[in-house]
Amino acid sequence: MKTLIFLLEKEFRQILRNKGIVRMLIIAPVIQLILLPLAADYSVKNISIAVVDNDHSTASQRLIGKITSSGYFKLTGYTGSYKAALSMVEQDRADLVLQIPAHFERDLVRENTQKLYVAINAIEGTKANLGGAYLSSIVQDYNQEIRQDWHTSATVSIQDAPQISIASSNWYNPFMNFHLYIVPAILVTLVTAMASMQTAFNIVQEKESGTIEQINVTPIKKYIFITGKMIPFLVLGIIIFSLGLLVGWIFYGIVPVGNLGVMYLSLVDYLFAMLGLGLLLATYSGTQMQAMSLSFFFINIFNMMSGAFTAVDSMPGWAQAIVQTFPPSHFIKIMRMVVLKGSGLSDITYELGAMFVIGLVLNTWAILNYRKTA
Amino acid sequence: MSSTTSAPVITTDKLTKRFGQFIAANELTFQVAKGEIFGFLGANGAGKTTAMRMLCGLLKPSSGKATIAGYDVYTQTEKIKRSIGYMSQKFSLYDDLTVAENIRFYAGIYGMSRPAIKEKTAQLLKELQLEKEAKTLVSELPLGWKQKLSFSVSIVHDPDIVFLDEPTGGVDPVTRRQFWDLIYHASDRGVTVFVTTHYMDEAEYCNRVSIMVDGVVAALDSPTRLKQQFGRDNMEDVFYELARKATRKAD
Numbered sequence: 001m002k003t004l005i006f007l008l009e010k011e012f013r014q015i016l017r018n019k020g021i022v023r024m025l026i027i028a029p030v031i032q033l034i035l036l037p038l039a040a041d042y043s044v045k046n047i048s049i050a051v052v053d054n055d056h057s058t059a060s061q062r063l064i065g066k067i068t069s070s071g072y073f074k075l076t077g078y079t080g081s082y083k084a085a086l087s088m089v090e091q092d093r094a095d096l097v098l099q100i101p102a103h104f105e106r107d108l109v110r111e112n113t114q115k116l117y118v119a120i121n122a123i124e125g126t127k128a129n130l131g132g133a134y135l136s137s138i139v140q141d142y143n144q145e146i147r148q149d150w151h152t153s154a155t156v157s158i159q160d161a162p163q164i165s166i167a168s169s170n171w172y173n174p175f176m177n178f179h180l181y182i183v184p185a186i187l188v189t190l191v192t193a194m195a196s197m198q199t200a201f202n203i204v205q206e207k208e209s210g211t212i213e214q215i216n217v218t219p220i221k222k223y224i225f226i227t228g229k230m231i232p233f234l235v236l237g238i239i240i241f242s243l244g245l246l247v248g249w250i251f252y253g254i255v256p257v258g259n260l261g262v263m264y265l266s267l268v269d270y271l272f273a274m275l276g277l278g279l280l281l282a283t284y285s286g287t288q289m290q291a292m293s294l295s296f297f298f299i300n301i302f303n304m305m306s307g308a309f310t311a312v313d314s315m316p317g318w319a320q321a322i323v324q325t326f327p328p329s330h331f332i333k334i335m336r337m338v339v340l341k342g343s344g345l346s347d348i349t350y351e352l353g354a355m356f357v358i359g360l361v362l363n364t365w366a367i368l369n370y371r372k373t374a
Numbered sequence: 375m376s377s378t379t380s381a382p383v384i385t386t387d388k389l390t391k392r393f394g395q396f397i398a399a400n401e402l403t404f405q406v407a408k409g410e411i412f413g414f415l416g417a418n419g420a421g422k423t424t425a426m427r428m429l430c431g432l433l434k435p436s437s438g439k440a441t442i443a444g445y446d447v448y449t450q451t452e453k454i455k456r457s458i459g460y461m462s463q464k465f466s467l468y469d470d471l472t473v474a475e476n477i478r479f480y481a482g483i484y485g486m487s488r489p490a491i492k493e494k495t496a497q498l499l500k501e502l503q504l505e506k507e508a509k510t511l512v513s514e515l516p517l518g519w520k521q522k523l524s525f526s527v528s529i530v531h532d533p534d535i536v537f538l539d540e541p542t543g544g545v546d547p548v549t550r551r552q553f554w555d556l557i558y559h560a561s562d563r564g565v566t567v568f569v570t571t572h573y574m575d576e577a578e579y580c581n582r583v584s585i586m587v588d589g590v591v592a593a594l595d596s597p598t599r600l601k602q603q604f605g606r607d608n609m610e611d612v613f614y615e616l617a618r619k620a621t622r623k624a625d
Contacts, residue, residue, distance in 0.1 A: 006482025014470050210464030217430050217460040218483045219452050373451050374433050 003220055007228030011202075015232055025198070029190040029240050033247045036186050037179050044130040050077030050085040050094035057105035059146070066142050067098070072134045086119075095121050096131050108146070172340045179252045184335035185308035187244040188270075191237050192328050193299050195271055199233045199278030200291040208287060216372040223367050230275045237271045238264070258338035262345055266334045269355045273327040276362030283369040302328045330355050383408045383535055383566050384429065389438035389447075391424050398424040400589040401438065406568060406582075408534070411561050413580030413597075414570040417617045420586040422570045423463065426537050429568070430460050443534045456484075459528035459536040463543070467524055469513035473504055476512055477527055484531035498526045501556075518549030525556055529565060536560065538569040542576065554579055574610040585613060588622045 016022065049067065053060050068075050073096075077088045088094040099117035101107075108114045118135060122128040206212040215225065241264075248254040256263060277298065285291035305319070306312070306329040312320055323329045330351040337343035345352075384406035391399045399421040406412045416422045427433040429442055431451030440447040443457035467476045474495055481491040499505045502522055512520060521541055529536050538557075542550045554576065561567050569580070577583050577597060584594040593600060593616055597609055604612045 003483055003485060006479055009482075010468070010471065010475070010479045013475065014468065017470050209469075210462060210466050211468060213432065213462050213464065214460070214466035214480075215483070216432055217455055217458070217462075218480070219455040219485075220483050373431055374427075 004224050004228055007220075007224065008231055011228060011232040015236070021198075025194060025236060025240065026243065029194070030243055030247055032190055033183070033186060033244050034251055037182050037252065044127050044134075045072060047073050047096060047127065047131040047134070048076040048094045049073045049096045049098060049135075050079065050088045051075065052079055052082050052085045052097060052099040054080060054102040055100050055104035059105035059108060060100045062146075063100065063139070063142050067135070067138055070134070070138055072131075089119070089121050092121075095124075095127060096135060098135065180254060180340060181336065182308075183248045183252050183254055184339045185332045187241065187248065188306075188328055188332045188335055189303050189308055190244060191241050191267070191271070192274055192302055194240055195233060195237050195274035196278040196281065196298065197292070197295045198236070199229060199275050200282040200285065200295055201288055202233075203229055203279065203282035204285050204288050204291040207282075207285075222370055222372060226279055226363070226367055226370065229279065230272075233275055233278070234268065234271050237275075238267060241267050254339065256339040257342035259342075259344065262343075262348070263335070263338050265345075266331060266338070266348065266352060266355075269352055269359070270327055270331040270334075273355045273359030273362060276359050276366055277327075279366035280362050280369065283366055302326055305329070307332050324354065325358060327355050327358050381408060382406060383443050384412075384440075384568065386429075386440040387438055389425070389428060389440045390436050391421075391428055391433065392436040397589050399428065402591055404584060404591060404594055406535075406566060408566055409561055409564050410582065411557065411567045411569065411580045413577050413583035414568060414586070415572075415577055415583055415613060416570075416586030417620055419622060420617075420620070421589040422586055423539055425586070426539055426568070426570065430458060430537055431455055432460075457534045459531070459533040461524050461528040461536070461538045461541050463539045465520060465524065467512045467520065467527060470511060472509050472511055473499070473515070473523060474508040476523070477530060480527050481530045486531065494530060498530070501559075502526060518545045518553075521545055522549070522553055522556060525553065529560055532563075533565065535566040535568060538567065540570050540572065542571065542573065550576070574608065574613055577609040577613070583609070585616050587616055587620050592616045592619075 051064055051067075053064070064075070064078075067073050076094050077085060079085055082097070082099055085094065085097045085099075089097060097117075097119040099119070101115065101117070104114055116139060118132065120128045120132050203212070206215070245256070278295070281291055281294045281298075285294060304310075305315075305323050306326050307323070308328075312323050312329060315323065334343075334348045334351050337348060341347075382405035384404075386402050386404055388401040388403055389399065390397065390401055402425055414422055414426070424433065428435045428447060429440065431442075431447060431454045435447060442454045445453045445457065447454065468479070471479065477495045477498055478491055481494055486494065495508075499508055502519075504519065504523065507515065507519075512523070515523070525536075525538065525541060528538075542553050545553065550573070557567050557569070557579075569576075571577065580597065582594065582596050583600060584591050585600075586592065593603075593612070595603065600612050601607065601609065604615050606612050606615065
């Protein structure tokens with residue numbers, strides 16, 4: 001125990017003395033947390049649409065009016081030829097082409113049916129998907145409207161036909177504020193990068209400079225050495241996390257609904273697992289270059305697969321099983337539950353337990369794999 | 375300080391280390407007495423560092439026996455580590471800690487109490503004449519000073535034996551002389567010194583010298599007797615005579 005205190009004293013001195021690292025560790029996450037949510041916004045706006053109007057009728061004008069007034073689309077082209085619209089897509093001046101056929105209004109009245117043609121530039125998947133979906137829902141709305149208009153004058157009233165209307169309400173995030181969803185997850189990814197990489201680098205640096213050999217020749221216990229390396233980064237992780245919460249509050253107005261104590265307890269549990277990973281990677285790396293490649297490998301996978309940006313539930317079963325072993329997937333879930341829903345300890349027992357088990361495995365592995373005698 | 379009168383603190387019997395097909399250290403058999411200054415000579419790649427790392431409990435031997443301060447090198451490495459000091463070829467103090475902080479850290483790791491550390495730090499700084507540099511970062515010290523500090527730190531816990539791996543490499547002659555004063559001082563207090571070097575004048579300072587060639591101990595005796603045995607005037611010529619026979623390439 002006394003040895004641990006000397007070890008901690010030394011680690012904190014070294015970290016605090018390294019001004020570059022301190023600055024980077026504090027400022028970088030803050031900047032990233034301010035910038036990243038702006039990019040990771042899935043609501044699509046300003047979709048450029050070119051309309052090929054072959055009808056020039058009241059009905060077509062009304063449809064175009066409805067589309068532009070929706071707020072999602074901006075009309076960048078209005079022509080009479082499909083070819084002209086297509087060249088706009090090629091020049092990237094339009095994302096979508098809506099073709100209104102000739103005699104649109106006439107046939108709609110006469111035959112009670114009419115077809116619209118929509119062409120979507122699918123180079124940007126999300127934009128294409130959402131743009132197409134928005135447009136078809138607008139057209140559906142329009143459909144409903146004109147049917148109502150015209151049928152009221154007809155013999156059969158539409159009100160007589162049975163109708164099912166679905167009303168949905170979004171719980172915990174009633175306005176589907178995307179920031180509320182993404183900021184906690186980005187905060188987790190930032191803590192992830194710091195925790196596993198910095199611990200790994202720190203130890204490997206001692207390997208490179210040769211000081212670790214001097215440590216190995218002392219009677220220090222392995223678990224004390226590992227603990228001494230872990231605690232300083234645990235503290236740093238907590239500081240970064242707290243700064244992140246502050247940024248979320250100041251810039252995005254996010255105030256966690258749940259208990260801060262629950263959040264910090266989960267954070268410590270999470271850091272225990274992620275620092276364990278960093279320590280383990282360090283025992284397998286001889287140089288900082290190796291440590292960097294290894295940690296990038298894991299961090300990339302964690303960031304993309306742990307449900308920060310896409311839902312884990314939509315992955316195939318075997319992939320979901322793998323994701324279960326990723327500590328960030330559990331912590332992101334906990335964060336969202338606590339921040340948005342105000343979940344308590346009893347709601348997150350499974351996630352806390354999973355992270356603890358993973359942490360125990362990683363740390364034990366790291367201690368076993370760290371050899372004082374080669 | 376005769377080697378035969380007191381009990382040996384280092385005993386090896388056919389101690390061997392193989393890396394695959396390569397035999398880095400082959401059946402080393404020797405004894406070192408308490409308080410002795412034992413010179414461990416050999417060309418680069420002769421197997422000195424490998425042998426030393428085995429004796430320090432940093433490397434597991436492939437075969438053979440060895441005890442250090444009465445402890446077995448296979449099963450009691452952590453007990454050995456309590457009884458020895460080690461100064462590696464690589465510089466092993468923390469550059470970003472001050473002189474006093476380095477002493478304090480290593481003393482603390484060896485389990486010394488705070489008052490004892492305070493006392494020891496003051497004593498070492500005085501011995502090394504580094505009192506004014508106590509709060510200087512180690513990175514700012516000249517190499518010779520660093521090496522002297524390194525040595526003092528490696529024996530901060532008063533070990534029975536200290537292993538020094540080329541401690542004076544790249545150090546100027548005046549500082550080397552001062553370094554050897556420190557070694558004599560430690561030896562006078564009963565610390566056994568096991569030292570490797572490439573400087574033949576330093577070999578002359580040792581009580582006994584072993585010369586390794588291609589992983590085996592080719593000669594072992596006091597410098598005087600070695601010179602007689604090979605009919606040479608100085609250790610340099612004795613070393614040439616033996617090292618020339620090496621077939622293994624230097625690293």
